Amino acid sequence: MKKLSIVDIANHLNVSKTTISFILNGRAQEKRIGKELVERVQKFVEEVGYKPNSLAKSLRTGKSNIIGLMVEDISNPFFASIARLIEDRAYKNGYKIIYCSTDNDTSKTKDLIGMFRDRHVDGYIIAPPEGIEDDISSLIKDGMPVVLFDRHLPKVSTDFVEIDNLFSTYNATMHLVQRGYKNIAYITFASQQTQMQDRMQGYKDALKESGLKPSALEITFDQNDDLIMGPINTFLKKNKNIDAIFFGTNHVGTCGLKVINNLGLKVPDDLAIISFDDYDVFKLFSPPVTAIAQPIEAIADSVITVLLNKLNTSSQHISSQSIVLKTELLMRDSSKSKVSVTA
Amino acid sequence: MKKLSIVDIANHLNVSKTTISFILNGRAQEKRIGKELVERVQKFVEEVGYKPNSLAKSLRTGKSNIIGLMVEDISNPFFASIARLIEDRAYKNGYKIIYCSTDNDTSKTKDLIGMFRDRHVDGYIIAPPEGIEDDISSLIKDGMPVVLFDRHLPKVSTDFVEIDNLFSTYNATMHLVQRGYKNIAYITFASQQTQMQDRMQGYKDALKESGLKPSALEITFDQNDDLIMGPINTFLKKNKNIDAIFFGTNHVGTCGLKVINNLGLKVPDDLAIISFDDYDVFKLFSPPVTAIAQPIEAIADSVITVLLNKLNTSSQHISSQSIVLKTELLMRDSSKSKVSVTA
DNA sequence: ATATGCCGTTAAATCGATTTATTGTAAAGA
DNA sequence: TCTTTACAATAAATCGATTTAACGGCATAT
Numbered sequence: 001m002k003k004l005s006i007v008d009i010a011n012h013l014n015v016s017k018t019t020i021s022f023i024l025n026g027r028a029q030e031k032r033i034g035k036e037l038v039e040r041v042q043k044f045v046e047e048v049g050y051k052p053n054s055l056a057k058s059l060r061t062g063k064s065n066i067i068g069l070m071v072e073d074i075s076n077p078f079f080a081s082i083a084r085l086i087e088d089r090a091y092k093n094g095y096k097i098i099y100c101s102t103d104n105d106t107s108k109t110k111d112l113i114g115m116f117r118d119r120h121v122d123g124y125i126i127a128p129p130e131g132i133e134d135d136i137s138s139l140i141k142d143g144m145p146v147v148l149f150d151r152h153l154p155k156v157s158t159d160f161v162e163i164d165n166l167f168s169t170y171n172a173t174m175h176l177v178q179r180g181y182k183n184i185a186y187i188t189f190a191s192q193q194t195q196m197q198d199r200m201q202g203y204k205d206a207l208k209e210s211g212l213k214p215s216a217l218e219i220t221f222d223q224n225d226d227l228i229m230g231p232i233n234t235f236l237k238k239n240k241n242i243d244a245i246f247f248g249t250n251h252v253g254t255c256g257l258k259v260i261n262n263l264g265l266k267v268p269d270d271l272a273i274i275s276f277d278d279y280d281v282f283k284l285f286s287p288p289v290t291a292i293a294q295p296i297e298a299i300a301d302s303v304i305t306v307l308l309n310k311l312n313t314s315s316q317h318i319s320s321q322s323i324v325l326k327t328e329l330l331m332r333d334s335s336k337s338k339v340s341v342t343a
Numbered sequence: 344m345k346k347l348s349i350v351d352i353a354n355h356l357n358v359s360k361t362t363i364s365f366i367l368n369g370r371a372q373e374k375r376i377g378k379e380l381v382e383r384v385q386k387f388v389e390e391v392g393y394k395p396n397s398l399a400k401s402l403r404t405g406k407s408n409i410i411g412l413m414v415e416d417i418s419n420p421f422f423a424s425i426a427r428l429i430e431d432r433a434y435k436n437g438y439k440i441i442y443c444s445t446d447n448d449t450s451k452t453k454d455l456i457g458m459f460r461d462r463h464v465d466g467y468i469i470a471p472p473e474g475i476e477d478d479i480s481s482l483i484k485d486g487m488p489v490v491l492f493d494r495h496l497p498k499v500s501t502d503f504v505e506i507d508n509l510f511s512t513y514n515a516t517m518h519l520v521q522r523g524y525k526n527i528a529y530i531t532f533a534s535q536q537t538q539m540q541d542r543m544q545g546y547k548d549a550l551k552e553s554g555l556k557p558s559a560l561e562i563t564f565d566q567n568d569d570l571i572m573g574p575i576n577t578f579l580k581k582n583k584n585i586d587a588i589f590f591g592t593n594h595v596g597t598c599g600l601k602v603i604n605n606l607g608l609k610v611p612d613d614l615a616i617i618s619f620d621d622y623d624v625f626k627l628f629s630p631p632v633t634a635i636a637q638p639i640e641a642i643a644d645s646v647i648t649v650l651l652n653k654l655n656t657s658s659q660h661i662s663s664q665s666i667v668l669k670t671e672l673l674m675r676d677s678s679k680s681k682v683s684v685t686a
Numbered sequence: 687a688t689a690t691g692c693c694g695t696t697a698a699a700t701c702g703a704t705t706t707a708t709t710g711t712a713a714a715g716a
Numbered sequence: 717t718c719t720t721t722a723c724a725a726t727a728a729a730t731c732g733a734t735t736t737a738a739c740g741g742c743a744t745a746t
Binding site for chain 2: 731732733734735
């Protein structure tokens with residue numbers, strides 16, 4: 001029982017394959033094909049469960065119904081959740097997803113874009129690493145629908161979805177300041193990406209406005225957590241006066257908590273904690289960690305909506321839209337007011 | 344600058360496209376094509392960066408170089424990590440991954456298998472839900488390489504990779520028994536899947552052997568965590584005598600910890616905890632939760648190795664191999680000996 | 687002189703669809 | 717009667733590769 005093709009159907013019904021194709025693609029009316037014929041064909045196709053070969057279809061039409069999704073790391077809960085939501089929405093709209101992790105590696109990302117192109121994906125959803133501007137530009141120049149998310153490329157004009165990073169860290173830092181913390185550190189990964197820069201800026205702005213001295217630690221990313229925990233460990237030992245830490249990402253936050261545990265520091269008595277991104281680790285830490293929650297559903301929704309929009313209206317609108325979503329500061333015990341503790 | 348095809352290359356070099364194809368597919372020697380011609384073609388192809396259209400290639404050859412990966416839920420850290428590792432290995436071997444989440448939903452999974460078939464994926468990696476036996480069998484009957492993991496289907500003879508679930512829970516339960524716990528509960532999702540059944544059995548075996556009474560809670564899975572925490576909450580309130588809990592999965596474990604926090608129970612004084620799967624939440628909980636760590640790298644490695652093996656040796660070996668890997672019991676404070684606490 | 691075999695290359699068939707151009711027939715209009 | 721129009725369906729071209737079968741030329745064997 002091998003798969004049957006449109007020719008098999010045509011032969012069996014003594015009709016030309018052209019007619020079959022027209023009927024199956026809803027062009028029966030337009031092509032004024034007889035009603036009984038249409039029904040006869042549809043009934044038979046239904047009966048034998050014929051499905052057109054999508055490869056052949058793609059080859060001819062140039063559309064693949066596949067969306068390429070490139071995240072930083074699919075095993076990061078933030079990206080995994082987004083991927084999950086995007087996957088759902090995409091499938092509901094008849095699109096499949098090919099995903100991959102860029103590791104923020106420029107050359108790997110170039111390769112992957114090549115692969116996607118090669119596979120004729122219809123659209124691209126990308127959390128872009130630095131240095132990928134030219135490739136994205138060329139993608140857009142060739143008329144491919146592209147939506148960036150989580151960050152954007154200042155030198156490339158394209159649609160993107162992100163959150164208000166600067167305000168988020170500014171606001172959260174202010175929250176710490178207002179509770180009486182004086183020596184607030186900011187620990188993050190070293191990165192030129194817009195979202196990371198904005199977060200850092202928000203932190204600095206808040207401290208400057210409050211007349212406090214910033215003290216930031218930027219760690220080079222590495223797959224090996226030990227190489228992240230090491231610098232944090234050193235940093236905390238050297239700067240005993242720090243009374244609050246702001247972690248720039250969930251990953252660095254998790255590593256930070258491990259270090260804090262190892263050092264036997266007490267939260268929030270020794271140290272107040274806030275981290276970007278919310279997930280179970282922060283909820284279940286004792287005491288629970290105050291976190292900046294990204295609106296994951298809204299991000300996924302926006303991304304897919306914008307992309308589907310571009311896919312359907314083949315019109316080459318010159319304008320590109322950028323969507324900036326709000327975050328939520330989930331206040332928990334880990335940044336309890338210093339004053340009230342003292343009192 | 345649109346994409347060029349093999350015909351463009353052929354025309355430009357005044358050679359037939361057949362020759363180009365042979366050269367590009369390494370069949371130059373076999374077809375005794377002149378050395379200088381080969382070099383001339385290779386140089387030009389390199390120069391203009393020509394890449395054969397993979398759709399056309401797939402259509403003709405029937406191979407897509409794509410592997411379909413179906414996990415239960417890509418946003419679950421266990422599956423996300425596995426997916427990540429498999430992705431890496433696959434890319435290194437020239438394969439891409441299309442993934443999707445089954446949600447353990449049989450009809451959704453049937454649909455997805457259909458999609459994969461339609462896309463002519465070369466091989467399947469599946470964490471199968473119940474009731475999908477027939478579809479998998481038909482896949483295998485049609486000669487498709489299939490590797491199951493995390494669980495298997497007793498009625499289907501196929502390759503699979505999993506861990507020693509029964510021994511893992513047996514061993515961990517014994518660990519609790521030896522430390523003096525008398526009322527050990529087992530909380531898990533209601534499921535007929537082999538891995539869940541085995542885990543339950545291991546727990547029961549250990550208790551029986553120790554002359555203790557089992558008390559298991561099976562929760563119906565739901566996307567909404569509240570509907571998981573609810574039953575746990577009720578269960579714990581009703582059974583005050585419980586002095587240790589064994590969680591059957593990381594997800595149920597995480598929900599359980601939330602309930603325990605809400606109820607203000609102290610670990611391990613009020614309650615000892617062990618959970619299946621290890622991840623950051625358990626490491627960072629206070630005190631850290633004893634967990635059964637699955638050998639994620641080994642699982643991913645085995646899965647991809649077995650699949651690549653099947654892909655390369657097109658021979659239809661009748662035998663199918665099953666790989667069973669060992670887990671590691673990571674003992675932490677959360678199951679501290681009851682005796683020593685009392686002493 | 688004819689057949690056989692080897693070389694190096696290529697024309698043509700194929701994969702399975704979509705799309706364009708074309709055909710044949712019957713009814714309507716001149 | 718002859719042309720036009722509308723209708724219903726199809727033959728053939730196309731997408732871009734791989735693969736099969738074939739071709740012309742030359743050397744060697746019969």
